[in-house]
Amino acid sequence: MKRKYWLMKSEPSAYSISDLERENVTCWDGVRNYQARNFMRDDMQKGDGVLFYHSNIVPPGIAGEAVIAKTSYSDYTAWDPKDPHYDPKSRRERPTWFMVDVQFVRKCREIITLAQLKETDGLEGMEVVKRGSRLSVTPVSQEAWNIIMRKFR
């Protein structure tokens, strides 16, 4: 299957690119949005490229590159009443929420800021540059990926 590309948001106060660098691999738990879940559950394949995006910080932007290390499986944090993302709707026999494993590839030398992304020709179609975009997992086109990879240098 052809390699696909994604942008995944995280608040660095909760989990940053440096946390991923230290851990190497992490499970992307806590996603509680159906559209984002569907992308993870149905479309992500091992080896897909990931833009690791820092949200809710100044400045927001792409902080590094990662790769999908494991396809989706049940997000067990939904079953834990003590977890902040606990969801009683999700049953073990019929899980509502899913996660994937994400592996560190590299950090950006400098954050590629949202402002820069908005100014870059060819990235107009990216979800993250659109006004009011809140989806935490979004597909990235091959073209957009290539443009952004050039900015990593």
Added chain:
DNA sequence: GCCAACGTTGGC
């Protein structure tokens, strides 16, 4: 801290 945008919930 503010608030626009958006998703979810629940009464009807």
Added chain:
DNA sequence: GCCAACGTTGGC
């Protein structure tokens, strides 16, 4: 099934 109220996200 509609839609107002509410909660969350996330840029600024």
